[in-house]
Structures are given as C-alpha cells and as structure tokens.
Amino acid sequence: MKYRNSDYIIPISIFLNLCIINGVLLILTPETYLNVFNIAYYNISWLFIAFILNYYTTDRKELFFTRFHKIIQILFVYFLSYFALFAIRDESIPSISYQYVVFAILSICLIWYRVLFFWVRGKFRVIGRNSVKVVVLGRDRNLKKIRKVFDNPTFGYFYSGYFSDNESKSPTYLGQIKDSFGYILNYDIDIIYCVASNFSEDELKNFVDFADNNLIRFKVILDDMDVFNRAMSVETYNTTPVLNLRNVPLDTEYGRIIKRAFDIIFSGLVILLILSWLTPILYILIKIDSPGDFYFKQMRHGYKRQTFWCYKYRSMTVNKESDSQMAKKGDMRVTRIGKFIRKTSIDELPQFINVFKGDMSIVGPRPHMVVHTTDFEKSVDKYLVRHFVKPGITGLAQIMGYRGEIIKPSDIKNRTRLDIFYVERWSMGLDIHILFYTIYNVIKGEEKAY
Incomplete structure (x- = not known):
C-alpha cells in the first residue's frame, strides 16, 4: 500500500503515551514508581489494554470527538489496573487520595496529548503528508455524499475525479472508463472507489483484478438506496457480505x-x-x-x-x-x-x-x-x-x-x-x-x- 508517511504514526503515538505515563509517575509518585516490577507493570498493562481495546488505529476518518469514547474506555480500565497493582504487591499506599490526584493528572495529560495528536495530524495532512490519492469509477447520488469526506483536508484524501461513460462538463470528470486504467497508473492512485450499480459483475471482477495486480486498494460504493443509514454495518456469512441496517453499540x-x-x-x-x-x-x-x-x-x-x-x-x-x-x-x-x-x-x-x-x-x-x-x-x-x-x-x-x-x-x-x-x-x-x-x-x- 502506498500511503504516505503513515508507518510511524502508531509507534510514535505509543512511545509518547509511554513517555507521559512514566514521566508523570516518576515526578509525582517516585516512591511507588521506582521499582523494576512496577515500571514494567505500568507499561505492559497500558500496552495490553490498548491492544485489547484497539486504541491505536489508523482509521482515516477518525477524529477526536468521534472516537472520544476510546480515551474514556482505556482510562477507565487503566484506572482499575493502576490501583490493582497495590493489591497485587500488597504494598502500603502513602495516600490513596493522593494517588487519585496523580491518576487524574495522568489522565488529563493523556487526553491533552490525544487532542494535540489529532490537531497535528490534521495539519500534517493539509500539507499533503499522510495522504492518499483517490479516483471514482462511475457516478450516482452517493458520490456527492462521499465527496464531503474527500473534500475535508483533515482526512487526507486527494480526490482526483471520477470516470464514467456518461460524459459530463463537471470539472471533476476525467473521462470514460477505458481511460481510467492508464490514468490510475500514471498518477500513482492509492484507492479506487467503484459505484457498483454502474457496472456488471464481469466488469467489477476486471476492476478488482486490475487493482490487485497493481497493488491498489479497491472499494465498492453500494447501490444508492434510501434504506441506508449511518448506523449500518457489514457482516460476513462465510464469503457473503450481509448489510446490517441497525447497528446498536450496546448490543456488544x-x-x-x-x-x-x-x-x-x-x-x-x-x-x-x-x-x-x-x-x-x-x-x-x-x-x-x-x-x-x-x-x-x-x-x-x-x-x-x-x-x-x-x-x-x-x-x-x-x-x-x-x-x-x-x-x-x-x-x-x-x-x-x-x-x-x-x-x-x-x-x-x-x-x-x-x-x-x-x-x-x-x-x-x-x-x-x-x-x-x-x-x-x-x-x-x-x-x-x-x-x-x-x-x-x-x-x-x-x-x-x-x-x-x-x-x-x-x-x-x-x-x-x-x-x-x-x-x-x-x-x-x-x-x-x-x-x-x-x-x-x-x-x-x-x-x-x-
């Protein structure tokens, strides 16, 4: 995959989170921190919890407020883990109320880091870093809706335009479908979006083969139907995709x-x-x-x-x-x-x-x-x-x-x-x-x- 400058985002984020955790605990509570077992526990438990909760993701459309629950989830579980250490080690705590203050300060630092992370990533993408080039094959009403995502610079999409056999005077119209293959290779396109309703099964298979053989990500835009909503999700039954139109987070x-x-x-x-x-x-x-x-x-x-x-x-x-x-x-x-x-x-x-x-x-x-x-x-x-x-x-x-x-x-x-x-x-x-x-x-x- 040819995503630009994205390989180091997660490692850097993990490193800085651990720096915050170790720095805050070293400064505010050295009497419980300066212990080899404790140091290992604080770091490994954070990494384990983050892995279980899938905290470090590279979802391109993820923003601070749309995924705010992630920071709340990890801090809640880490809070339980943090105070469980004292029971595991059977150590006397100098002041339990002071430890609450320490954890509150730690939480504030981690939240502010996450705010800063999304702000820096957005600025980074605006100047063309951590971005992807995309084109669309076909056109229907859904293209206008997806363009709202493409046109948000903080998401890091560079929308080149669309191909369709129905000619148009739109400034984003790039030509007929047969012209798309050369364009995609010449302009180093990262993701192809395809409007499924515009093509036959054989044509879709040819697009998939072309994308696979050229290491290009291929995504399908489903038919334009009014029953779709923001709460839907896709489930897989063997190899058959099934659309779940009412996804309720509290069902998990x-x-x-x-x-x-x-x-x-x-x-x-x-x-x-x-x-x-x-x-x-x-x-x-x-x-x-x-x-x-x-x-x-x-x-x-x-x-x-x-x-x-x-x-x-x-x-x-x-x-x-x-x-x-x-x-x-x-x-x-x-x-x-x-x-x-x-x-x-x-x-x-x-x-x-x-x-x-x-x-x-x-x-x-x-x-x-x-x-x-x-x-x-x-x-x-x-x-x-x-x-x-x-x-x-x-x-x-x-x-x-x-x-x-x-x-x-x-x-x-x-x-x-x-x-x-x-x-x-x-x-x-x-x-x-x-x-x-x-x-x-x-x-x-x-x-x-x-």
Whole structure:
C-alpha cells in the first residue's frame, strides 16, 4: 500500500503515551514508581489494554470527538489496573487520595496529548503528508455524499475525479472508463472507489483484478438506496457480505458490561449517599402536604417495549388522569412540595432504584407512559427504535430541551430523532457528556421543569 508517511504514526503515538505515563509517575509518585516490577507493570498493562481495546488505529476518518469514547474506555480500565497493582504487591499506599490526584493528572495529560495528536495530524495532512490519492469509477447520488469526506483536508484524501461513460462538463470528470486504467497508473492512485450499480459483475471482477495486480486498494460504493443509514454495518456469512441496517453499540458484550457496571456503581452511591437521608425527610414533607402514597409508581415501557414500574417521589395530588395526562405548566394537580421537587428534578431520584434493579439505565431515552407509547408508535416514524436500549433517568433529548410536556407534534418527533441518534452513537463519553449537562441544567434551572 502506498500511503504516505503513515508507518510511524502508531509507534510514535505509543512511545509518547509511554513517555507521559512514566514521566508523570516518576515526578509525582517516585516512591511507588521506582521499582523494576512496577515500571514494567505500568507499561505492559497500558500496552495490553490498548491492544485489547484497539486504541491505536489508523482509521482515516477518525477524529477526536468521534472516537472520544476510546480515551474514556482505556482510562477507565487503566484506572482499575493502576490501583490493582497495590493489591497485587500488597504494598502500603502513602495516600490513596493522593494517588487519585496523580491518576487524574495522568489522565488529563493523556487526553491533552490525544487532542494535540489529532490537531497535528490534521495539519500534517493539509500539507499533503499522510495522504492518499483517490479516483471514482462511475457516478450516482452517493458520490456527492462521499465527496464531503474527500473534500475535508483533515482526512487526507486527494480526490482526483471520477470516470464514467456518461460524459459530463463537471470539472471533476476525467473521462470514460477505458481511460481510467492508464490514468490510475500514471498518477500513482492509492484507492479506487467503484459505484457498483454502474457496472456488471464481469466488469467489477476486471476492476478488482486490475487493482490487485497493481497493488491498489479497491472499494465498492453500494447501490444508492434510501434504506441506508449511518448506523449500518457489514457482516460476513462465510464469503457473503450481509448489510446490517441497525447497528446498536450496546448490543456488544463490552458495551453492555461497561454501561451496566457504571449504572450499578453510580446508582448504588446515590442510594447510599443521598436517598438514605433524603427519603425520610421527603416522606414527612410529602405526607404533611397532601394525602396519598409517598412514592408514585407508574407502568412504563422500557427495553424491547417491556413494561416495568417506574418510581418517583409523589409530587401531585392523587388523581385519575395521572396515567394518561402529562404535567402542564401551572398544573393544579401539583402540590406545594411537588413544585419544588419537580423544579429541581428531585422527584426523579427514586428511579436510581430502577437503575439498580436493571429496569433502567442512568442515561438513555426517557420512558413514556404506556398509553403514550401506544399512540406515538403509530404516529411517529421509527418511534420504537428508541426501545432498542434501556430507558434512562436523563437522556440526549432532555439536555437538548425536549423534556416534559409535548405541546406540538415536532416536540415528540425531535425527541425521537435525538433518542435514535443516542441509540446509534452510544459511547461512555456521550453518557458522561449527557450527565454533565444534566447536572448543569438542574443547577441553572430548566424552563420545562414543572
């Protein structure tokens, strides 16, 4: 393969990461670092974890924010490995809190290095380094979409143009298909993209043979169909490629394990540190304020449309419309203490019990009443896609302003759109981002929290 100046990217990145790890630990915690076994452990464990998580990749379209979950994943696992050393060696730690600070500084340095890495790589590609020359055989609507990737200089593609037997006055039109072979060899093309719908099986085979015999990478652009989406992936059954149109990151074993582990730890801490003392106080206030049960529980739809009891602190008077009508601005059903706990979202805290039980997750699409799910699945396109994952206490739609009452059809459509985006693009980095802005919005106060 004739990629330019790419052979040293991964070795240099590994070397600099190890320099950061060893440098930070040597400066900040020499008493635990200056040991042959410990030094070997810190370095080998990082390399092993990075290999298992496929941390060092050369995906040309990879950017810092599109793969932010990678740094979160490796730092989380390395955190466990880092502190496991003290148990393995049975060594006394001078100060466990200080070690937390050390690891936090180490994490910040590694994150900033990754930011700098993508910035330098982008600049490197803009001047023509680590780049590839590409041409396209054939043309359809998908070519315009792919051109958006080719035209981004940080990805390092040099798009030469396209060949087609249908002549065009486009400045990127290079000629007929028969002229492409000489052009590709003369201009040292690295990758050939072929629009499959424009050619017969025999023609495609000839293209593949030509590319293989000249050490040129060959890629096929699938037929232009409206069913394609950004969440699709290709699976192989023996030698037959099969297109999976709904790829859900949380279908992977790793995704389920890390998200469930985070849910159990986080919800357990909330139950022990907050609900344990807050619940008795609210019990007295809610009971004094109005008659009725302390907890409000409601049947809602969750993962794979299964029903479960969703818990809240009761914030309304007992009423017959609670299972069919959402709270509205100035709703007379809301009690005095209810106004406060709804405004601060305290009424949602018992759902951490749902999370601990496994009915919900901390982050995910908000669960709706059964009657609303029945309605929306008929009126909103792809509404049920949001049920491919567990519902959450907070979600992407909520931090984007789509929470509470649904006033107009666009509210539920936009909420569904953001929920589907979350389902298709889940990562621990996205979960942390949503959690941060949820806390920020609670402190700031939300207009629709009523």
